[in-house]
Amino acid sequence: MEMMFRDLVITDADFQRLVTFIHKNYGIDLSKKRQLITSRLSHSLKAKGYPDFKSFLEHLFTSKDPEDLELVLNKLTTNYTYFLREKEHFTFLQNTVLPELEKRHQRDKVLSIWSAGCSSGEEPYTLSIYLKEYFGTQANQWDTRILATDISQQAMAKAKAAVYQPPADMPAEWLRRYFVKNKTGQDSYTVAPVIRNNVIFRTFNLMDPIHFKLKFDVIFCRNVMIYFDQSTRDALIQRFYDAMTPNAYLFISHSESLGQTPLFRMVAPAVYRKSGAPIRS
Ligand SMILES: C[S@@+](CC[C@H](N)C(=O)[O-])C[C@H]1O[C@@H](n2cnc3c(N)ncnc32)[C@H](O)[C@@H]1O
Known part of the structure; x- marks a missing residue:
């Protein structure tokens, strides 16, 4: 039987913190991308043992762990491209x-x-x-x-x-x-x-x-x-x-x-x- 995977919960405050962090450090505006954030990150956070966004963000902001920063960037940047584009x-x-x-x-x-x-x-x-x-x-x-x-x-x-x-x-x-x-x-x-x-x-x-x-x-x-x-x-x-x-x-x-x-x-x-x-x- 196929298991339904549910996105992790992100509160309004945590969503804002993450949006502000990404905008300040990388210029990327994700203020209208709540769904994208939860859908792209939930699976990886769950696999790392985080029960929700709050615990992950607390760890990310206090430790500035390069591995976690990399995960966030890899998941939240849009890398779509192809040869001979335009x-x-x-x-x-x-x-x-x-x-x-x-x-x-x-x-x-x-x-x-x-x-x-x-x-x-x-x-x-x-x-x-x-x-x-x-x-x-x-x-x-x-x-x-x-x-x-x-x-x-x-x-x-x-x-x-x-x-x-x-x-x-x-x-x-x-x-x-x-x-x-x-x-x-x-x-x-x-x-x-x-x-x-x-x-x-x-x-x-x-x-x-x-x-x-x-x-x-x-x-x-x-x-x-x-x-x-x-x-x-x-x-x-x-x-x-x-x-x-x-x-x-x-x-x-x-x-x-x-x-x-x-x-x-x-x-x-x-x-x-x-x-x-x-x-x-
Ligand atoms: C959609 S791709 C564009 C690729 C290629 N230039 C093209 O037109 O096909 C956008 C790229 O910008 C990068 N990017 C976004 N913010 C960035 C930043 N602050 N510094 C460097 N690269 C960034 C992303 O990682 C992503 O690979």
Whole structure:
């Protein structure tokens, strides 16, 4: 007989505490996601022996146990992603952005590209494939390493393992050149070293100050800011601005908007360029 699994109880006060904690530390707004919180966490909390959310949260907030923090992040972040997502972006990158950057970096031959909120890796690997396709035989003369970051350890682990079932719209030629078929499963492939080695994965919280070595020519931050409220978004947009080279490109998702900001101007759907001088209030 199948057992009915009931979600654990969360009181209004505990729900608020958890929502405030997540918002303050990770920017994610879960104030309307009570059902999501209980359904995604209940099973794991029960398995760990907690009878309700209260006892778990008391432990989490007093101990700040990294394992529990990780569990909460893994369960409460939405990691949905896929290869070639919003393909027009990659076409724009190939036809407009890369030719321009190739000219601009003719001397140093270093491009700096960041996939911020990369989830399980499909976005940075898609970027890596486009870069390889674009530079072709010249690729080894260029440093085009992509920085790929996310807050979810679980997503990062999947990204680093690089094992996927590539989608049907992945060009057959790319599948042949850039993926290695695994013996274990019919549709299981591992991203080939030539594409993998061009992506550097780091765990990074987008709420933190950005202190990477290079300023970025291109930032992809797609389907991440939708989980943030406007003030968190605005603060991140300012940090992106400060971390970018002049005229750099920022890609967000087609379902998002930067809103009214003097910092960037739209140049194509969901593609922005850094504006001239920084304006701070
Ligand atoms: C829906 S996925 C987007 C993946 C990919 N960019 C795409 O468009 O397909 C959103 C990702 O943002 C990450 N994320 C959410 N809040 C974050 C934060 N504060 N810092 C870093 N990453 C965060 C989540 O862990 C999740 O993997």
